[in-house]
Amino acid sequence: MNEQSADMIYYLLILLLPLSALMARRLPIKDVFKMALAWVAIFGVLFLLVVLWQQATGTGAAIGSLFG
Numbered sequence: 001m002n003e004q005s006a007d008m009i010y011y012l013l014i015l016l017l018p019l020s021a022l023m024a025r026r027l028p029i030k031d032v033f034k035m036a037l038a039w040v041a042i043f044g045v046l047f048l049l050v051v052l053w054q055q056a057t058g059t060g061a062a063i064g065s066l067f068g
Contacts, residue, residue: 022032054060 051060
């Protein structure tokens with residue numbers, strides 16, 4: 001087993017913990033989906049703000065070049 005396979009197994013196991021906690025609470029799938037979309041939106045906006053800030057200050061050119 002190479003290092004990349006071990007990392008993938010590790011990340012899947014880490015992801016399993018919060019998913020099992022959500023399943024144990026037995027929330028309706030509609031509510032879980034709305035919460036997941038909210039978290040994706042929050043992290044997406046934060047990522048965009050960081051990229052824009054890095055472009056404005058001239059740092060992080062590798063990330064900034066992804067968007068133009």
